[in-house]
Structure formats: C-alpha cells, structure tokens
Amino acid sequence: MRVLYSLMWWLALPLVLTRLWLRGRQEPGYRQHWGERLGFYGRATPAAGPVLWVHAVSVGETRAAEPLIDALLAEYPQSRIILTHMTPTGRATGKALFAKHGERLQQSYLPYDTGSMVSRFIRHFQPQVCILMETEVxxxxxxxxxxxxxxxxxxxxxxxxxxxxxxxxxGALLLNAARGISLVAAQTDADARRIRSLGVERVEITGSIKFDVVVPEAALAIGAALRSAIGQRPVLLCASTREGEEELILSAFTAARAALPADILLLIVPRHPQRFDEVEKMIAAHGLQVQRRSQLALEGGQLQADVLLGDSMGEMFAYYAACDVAFVGGSLQPLGGQNLIEPAALGKPVLIGQHTFNFELVSEDALAAGGAQRITDAADLMSAAAHLLNDSSARAAMGQNALSFANQHRGATRRTLALLKDLV
Structure with a gap:
C-alpha cells in the first residue's frame, strides 16, 4: 500500500506544483522555497546541539505549538528546533512568534511525503525526535x-x-503508519480512545496545549492601541470567519441595527488572507463603511467606519483584546469551528455556532462553564451580541466564567514535556 501511495505522489507531483503556482497568484508565499518542499536544503551545517523537529502545518497548529516550543528550548538549552509548515501563513506566523529565539529555531517547509524527499530532510537536519502537532500523520x-x-x-x-x-x-496504509508512532499525547479521553483504535500502542492524555498559551505583551499593546483608536464604541468581533459566513453575518448585522448599540463597531477577521479583498467588497455591497486594519493609523483620530476588516497577520490576540464580545467563526457553516481558547484566556464572552465538531469537548466544556453561548444562526448571533453589549453585568460575568474556564485547564505543556523526556 505504501509503494502505491508513493507512486501516486510522484504521478500527482506535476499537478501539485501547478496548483502551488496558481495559489501563488493570491498568496506569493506559495511560490517561494520550492526546494524545501522537494527535499533540497543546500549544504548542511553541523548542528551545535541536538535538533528537535516540530511540524505545525498552518497557523492554528503553529500558534498551538508556541508553549511547547518555548518549553523545549528552555528544558534543553543546548538544543535547537527545526520547525516545519505546509502553508505560507503558518510560516509567517512562526516567524512572528519565534523571532525571539534567534538562531535556535529554523523554519522550513515539510517535504512532500515521498521516501526520498523525507530521507533528504532527515539526513540534512538529523533530528533526534519528530513531533507532529495535532492530527498530522x-x-x-x-x-x-x-x-x-x-x-x-x-x-x-x-x-x-x-x-x-x-x-x-x-485501511492498512494509515494503520501501519499509526503503529509507527512512538507516543501520542492526546487532548481528551475521547481523542485517546479513537487514536488507540488505529493501533497506536502508547497513548497518554495530557489536555490541550492551547490552554497554556501566554498572551504576548506586544499583542496586548497593539490591542490597547486599537481600542484607543476605536474609542468607547462597543465592539463585536467575528473571528476566523470562513467562506459563506461573512455574507450571513453582514445581512444579519444590517437587519439587527435597531437592537444593537447605535455606535457598534463590527470587526471581521477572515481566517484566510486571500479572501481579504473579497470580504471588503462584500461589506461595501451591504452599504456599510469599511476600514481596513492595514490602513488604520493607531495614533490620533477616531475610527468612524461601521466595519473594521482585520486584514493583518499575527494580530488575533490584539483583536480579541480590543473587543467586547467574540464570535468564533467556522461554526455558522458545517466547517467544524475554530479554537475558542484564545478569547476565553482574555476573559471575553464567547459566542459559537452549531458546528463545532473539530473542537467538540472544549466547546462543550466552555458552554458548561458559562463562558460561551451557542447560537443557532446569524440572526441569533446578533440577538445574543445585542443582549451582552447592552448588559454590562451579564457581559462581565460571562467573561469571568470564560477566564476561569481557561485557567482551570492549564498544564498540558508540562505533562507533554514529562512524556518527551524518555525520547529526547
């Protein structure tokens, strides 16, 4: 099965590279570092210490890896990390998050999954351990x-x-791969049970590392500056929205203006940067005045637009810090939802849609703790937001519940680090 799988990779490679080039029209990063994707890295430099390999496919996984990477570099001061990604946005996020580590952290694209390309990667970097974040097999x-x-x-x-x-x-292709995994640190008991069914021998439950994320001071400073530019206006943030959701949100927003605070600011942050222009046109088509974050001066003047479009990279914490109520996208449509831990860690009331199957347990736990509220559709989203924005006591209580929920679940990084000691 693996031979057939490898053959399919080689046959598909021209199409894969063509698609990469076409995607580069909207995201230029896809046209860079092609050699790395094919397993070519130039002359190898002898490592000054042990190399730990961490793979985080895109933005979410890269952000989730931050507490673990920081802990690994602190625990093993002679080591360095090679951090791999599959997307330019993941790589850009890693560059922003880990510049503080200097030469101790190097970034690269993961080579395509053929034996020869992966072998060249391992010969070049000589990692002592391979740590795959979340669901990469x-x-x-x-x-x-x-x-x-x-x-x-x-x-x-x-x-x-x-x-x-x-x-x-x-079938056998994935089962054989699963049996080759030395250790799985699972987020929940349900995740562990499902992973064990694939044949992985050692599965431990550690909780989610995302609860251990430390909010960067720089992000809080940007959030404060953004809030200053916004002024006293109440802010409803719709974060990590996906295709099809913005239209629903904008229609519901215009229909609910009478119930919402008169000076409300709607802040929309699409999950994928290639959609920024599309969403800007969508906002204007609804007759709403739009301001792009990239064109907003944070010093002097007050923001007058109806909608602020979050078109910057690496500022999600700043957006959460600047808002009063946060809706986490990917959940109005059957897309599985996104991580709600970040707004909870900042003590923000969290609204989520019906479709959160990718974050099922954390969503249910947040709901049970009173830090999140599930809405049925975009109209219900505006109704819930209107209630919270018009009732400061309810908003403060829900935000405190969200913060308590986030704080109670910390510690996964420490537990994961303890398990890794046998392997590093």
Missing part, C-alpha cells in the same frame, strides 16, 4: 523516521469521529 515520513530510529510523537493530538471514519477508509 504521513505514512512515508513515519516509515523513514522508524528506519532511521527517529521517534515520532503526535502532540496535542485530536481525532474527531468524522476524521476517524475518513482514516478508516485508508
């Missing part, structure tokens, strides 16, 4: 690591019922 990567005695760890691992059904359809 690559059959050839795991096979090559096993052959070269590089332990493979799945950290902050989660596996929904839907993903398990998809994985089961891959």
């Amino acid at each position: 690559w059959p050839n990567l795991i096979a090559v690591c096993n052959a070269r005695s590089v332990p493979v760890v799945l950290a902050n691992a989660r596996l929904s019922e839907r993903s398990l059904r998809k994985a089961s359809r891959l």
